[in-house]
Amino acid sequence: MSESPTKVIQLTVNGRSERHTVTPRQHLADFLRENLGLKGTHLGCEHGVCGACTVRLDGQIVRGCLVLAVQANHKTVETIEGLTAARSIVELQEAFLAHNAMQCGFCSSGMLLTAAELIEKHPMASREDVRLWISGNYCRCTGYHAIVDAICAVIQARQKATLESTE
Numbered sequence: 001m002s003e004s005p006t007k008v009i010q011l012t013v014n015g016r017s018e019r020h021t022v023t024p025r026q027h028l029a030d031f032l033r034e035n036l037g038l039k040g041t042h043l044g045c046e047h048g049v050c051g052a053c054t055v056r057l058d059g060q061i062v063r064g065c066l067v068l069a070v071q072a073n074h075k076t077v078e079t080i081e082g083l084t085a086a087r088s089i090v091e092l093q094e095a096f097l098a099h100n101a102m103q104c105g106f107c108s109s110g111m112l113l114t115a116a117e118l119i120e121k122h123p124m125a126s127r128e129d130v131r132l133w134i135s136g137n138y139c140r141c142t143g144y145h146a147i148v149d150a151i152c153a154v155i156q157a158r159q160k161a162t163l164e165s166t167e
């Protein structure tokens with residue numbers, strides 16, 4: 001029986017250069033978890049539905065279970081660990097805590113990355129926009145109201161700060 005082919009990939013993960021040998025079928029989420037030990041990227045459905053595996057690839061959120069590790073060759077990946085260490089989503093993380101927007105926490109890293117992209121791209125997002133934006137991220141604990149409250153709180157705080165800085 002022939003061995004499965006492998007490929008060497010080189011990429012930047014959370015600011016660190018990585019070079020690893022992967023099989024062509026290994027998806028990015030498995031690569032992050034198994035090769036790099038970054039277990040904050042979770043796996044739920046493994047077919048693009050639940051959003052638990054959300055990471056950033058070259059600055060855009062993607063589903064880590066739908067991207068192959070070989071597709072991340074020569075690209076930049078950011079995970080919840082990197083964003084937490086850089087404190088780049090600290091407002092959202094604090095709001096999630098303040099609003100009790102996590103129960104088991106399984107969906108939280110995906111929710112946070114998804115919410116962060118909304119806030120960056122649509123700073124004037126309404127509550128309805130928030131609900132729609134996170135509708136592709138499932139929370140099995142069904143804590144959606146608290147999650148929406150937390151995201152809206154960050155949007156409102158940013159809008160207030162922008163208003164005050166222009167007065």
Ligand code: FES
Nearest residue numbers: 044045046051065
């Ligand atoms: S595990 Fe990737 S979307 Fe569910």
Ligand code: FES
Nearest residue numbers: 103107139140141
């Ligand atoms: S907090 Fe448990 S799945 Fe969302």
